[in-house]
Amino acid sequence: MNVTTSSIRIVPKNIAWASTLGLIGSLAAQTAAPVPASTDKTKKEGQPNEDLPEVVVTAQSEKVYKPERLQSPKYSQPLRDVPQTVTVIPKQMIQDQGAQTLSEVMRNIPGVTMLAGEGGGAAGTAGDTFFMRGFDATNSIFVDGVRNNGAITRDVFNLEQVEVFKGPTGSDTGRATASGYVNLGTKVPTLTVAYSGSAAVGSGEASLQRRFTVDGNLPVRQNGQDVLGGTAFRLNGLYQDGGVPGRDVVERESYAIAPSLAFGLNEDVRVYLYSMHMRQDNIPDYGIPANAVMKDNALYNSNISRSNFYGSNRDEEDVEQDSYTARIEWDINDSFTLRNQTYYSRNHRFAIITSPGNSLANGTVNRSRNINERFNKIFTNQTNLTGEFNTGLLKHNLLAGFEYIWEEQYAPAWTGAGTMPPADATSPDPDDDIAGYHPRRNGNQYSIGETDTYALYLFDTISLGDKWQINGGVRWEYYQTSYYAQDVAGAPTADLSTSGDLLSWKLGVVYKPVPIGSIYLSYGLTKTPPGGANFALNTTNNNANNINAEPQESSNIELGTKWDLIQERLFLSAAIFRSENSNEITVDPTDPNNINRNSKRRVDGAEIGLTGQLSDNWSIYAGFAYLDASFAESANEANAGSTLQWTPKYSGSLWTTYRIHPKFTVGFGARYQGEIQRQNTNAPSVTSPENPAYWVLDAMAQYQVTDKFSLRLNLYNLTDELYATSLNNNGGRVNPGSPFSAMLTASYKF
Numbered sequence: 001m002n003v004t005t006s007s008i009r010i011v012p013k014n015i016a017w018a019s020t021l022g023l024i025g026s027l028a029a030q031t032a033a034p035v036p037a038s039t040d041k042t043k044k045e046g047q048p049n050e051d052l053p054e055v056v057v058t059a060q061s062e063k064v065y066k067p068e069r070l071q072s073p074k075y076s077q078p079l080r081d082v083p084q085t086v087t088v089i090p091k092q093m094i095q096d097q098g099a100q101t102l103s104e105v106m107r108n109i110p111g112v113t114m115l116a117g118e119g120g121g122a123a124g125t126a127g128d129t130f131f132m133r134g135f136d137a138t139n140s141i142f143v144d145g146v147r148n149n150g151a152i153t154r155d156v157f158n159l160e161q162v163e164v165f166k167g168p169t170g171s172d173t174g175r176a177t178a179s180g181y182v183n184l185g186t187k188v189p190t191l192t193v194a195y196s197g198s199a200a201v202g203s204g205e206a207s208l209q210r211r212f213t214v215d216g217n218l219p220v221r222q223n224g225q226d227v228l229g230g231t232a233f234r235l236n237g238l239y240q241d242g243g244v245p246g247r248d249v250v251e252r253e254s255y256a257i258a259p260s261l262a263f264g265l266n267e268d269v270r271v272y273l274y275s276m277h278m279r280q281d282n283i284p285d286y287g288i289p290a291n292a293v294m295k296d297n298a299l300y301n302s303n304i305s306r307s308n309f310y311g312s313n314r315d316e317e318d319v320e321q322d323s324y325t326a327r328i329e330w331d332i333n334d335s336f337t338l339r340n341q342t343y344y345s346r347n348h349r350f351a352i353i354t355s356p357g358n359s360l361a362n363g364t365v366n367r368s369r370n371i372n373e374r375f376n377k378i379f380t381n382q383t384n385l386t387g388e389f390n391t392g393l394l395k396h397n398l399l400a401g402f403e404y405i406w407e408e409q410y411a412p413a414w415t416g417a418g419t420m421p422p423a424d425a426t427s428p429d430p431d432d433d434i435a436g437y438h439p440r441r442n443g444n445q446y447s448i449g450e451t452d453t454y455a456l457y458l459f460d461t462i463s464l465g466d467k468w469q470i471n472g473g474v475r476w477e478y479y480q481t482s483y484y485a486q487d488v489a490g491a492p493t494a495d496l497s498t499s500g501d502l503l504s505w506k507l508g509v510v511y512k513p514v515p516i517g518s519i520y521l522s523y524g525l526t527k528t529p530p531g532g533a534n535f536a537l538n539t540t541n542n543n544a545n546n547i548n549a550e551p552q553e554s555s556n557i558e559l560g561t562k563w564d565l566i567q568e569r570l571f572l573s574a575a576i577f578r579s580e581n582s583n584e585i586t587v588d589p590t591d592p593n594n595i596n597r598n599s600k601r602r603v604d605g606a607e608i609g610l611t612g613q614l615s616d617n618w619s620i621y622a623g624f625a626y627l628d629a630s631f632a633e634s635a636n637e638a639n640a641g642s643t644l645q646w647t648p649k650y651s652g653s654l655w656t657t658y659r660i661h662p663k664f665t666v667g668f669g670a671r672y673q674g675e676i677q678r679q680n681t682n683a684p685s686v687t688s689p690e691n692p693a694y695w696v697l698d699a700m701a702q703y704q705v706t707d708k709f710s711l712r713l714n715l716y717n718l719t720d721e722l723y724a725t726s727l728n729n730n731g732g733r734v735n736p737g738s739p740f741s742a743m744l745t746a747s748y749k750f
Contacts, residue, residue, distance in 0.1 A: 066612035083508025083520035110625035114726035135179035150347030167556035170504030170526025178554035189232035202743030204243025230265030245741035280319035306736035310356035364422035371414035413445035443488035449535025624652035667700030694723035
């Protein structure tokens, strides 16, 4: 829990401006700390205000739901002064909700749609797969500022906070960030002794969920003195197994460990060494027929239960995640810091899965069998120089850096998944025979894709007095992507490569009418080259990964405002924006020769967010998004002007907790998602209808038994709403949301 002490200077005449700002102003008036005691610069230091004696009040301000800064050194300013939409989900909120995976955290973010993957044969088969603001963000997940590829489910046990950056942000992270990106901030050692652990048990259809976590931070001291300028060791651990609420047969088992060591925490030179190792052994879930949850689809209206499992007891999913990080920070002087970070990650997923299609008129469901294996590796080295200095009347917060990235995806082909007969739509049998089941590598068949990237970047925030800031960033990178594939006999089927350079940039102007508020206008541009999102290249004329295709170009223009309110404990943000993705390839289905290489998707939208503390006892997180997403230009007349798939027009979420007694806290959450089209067309098909809108309500109650021990009960989907959490590309199946369920967690910390 972050607790800050602030001095509140109550000087009524100097907050009169607030009356002109309506609701924002009335709240801002309560945040009087940043307002100077006098605007008369002729007064000498210590001279009293002639109109009213100055009253100084010291208060404690808890900010557990209001992170002050972002993890990335590329953002030198407080969140209030960052000229783009950024949402931060802090550790405390993750714990209060009982969230376990990144996908569960992301459901708090308005404008995000989860996807179900494509049946095991594609790279994005499972795990954290989602759209954001109308664009695919699956390959835009980062850990401590480094890309983290792989179709895997990421656990949150080792995270300090989750940061979501909206709009094209290629200047931050490079290629393939048309929708923005998600950064996961890892826990690292500190010089505070802290130990905590939790044990949870929750609803599960196949078996009860069980989850255990530990987090221990130990400074290394000798005779009461810090060793090596401040050394600390931290260990996070996880074990989880059991079923999934409302899903027959499905089970998940995970165990992980994340050790970390830091030296010189009190010195000018600091060293952090940390790693994370996770193993998962799951029975994978590929959902139910999509038309089973369509409330208004009379043709396929059925009594299919959301708990039905259409897979096989022989289905399996095995995941290995290993990452290693070494970071060195050197405070050269009071103004400049040099930072170098080396990161290596290896993710491996092997899955044998059964995927259902739509329920058929004869009361059966077809099932397809697939085997998928992917190895994703990444090595990167980043060097950043940050500094503060003045040039005349201008103050600069500058970062300059260099980054090298090597990425590889290796995909061996498998055969022998076998076939299963159609399942009874209402009572599928996971013990049905699998004809021809003999899983094995398919001879010498495999594909491998690699990308090398060399990047230079520069960021600067220029302060022109107290009222104006100019915030800009530019990144130049040279990339080289290669793709090789061979058949079962070892004969090459593809041996392709492409290379080039990309220039991404952003520029924002910030006006600060008062220290606690800002108004900004920003523009950003990023590019995605062929193969930049999936390591695959081809020579197909109408494919975005054609080696001769121009990089897709994404832009975002945004006008917004941000305010720190109520003694800077509450953060309010609002923005309107237009995001566009051009140089897309579409084909006229009636004329394959009519290929448009400059098709364009456009999203006009607005977002508003509120997070922090309304009072010492009342925490809140709320967000709302409006997205008008369409194909602005397309060779396919059926797509032209149509609403984009997987993009709800309206979405929002609320989570709030209130401490009604020093020992007792209650919480309530609500999530809304509007209708979603599964195809880029204004005429949804019978087999791929719109996904209906839904509301989900959650609740929480926590009792502090002792200073160290607490009990928390989370209740999910209070109204037992029938809804889909994610859907696949062609709309044939969905993953249903959990029914009414519960989890009880016991936590101990000191």
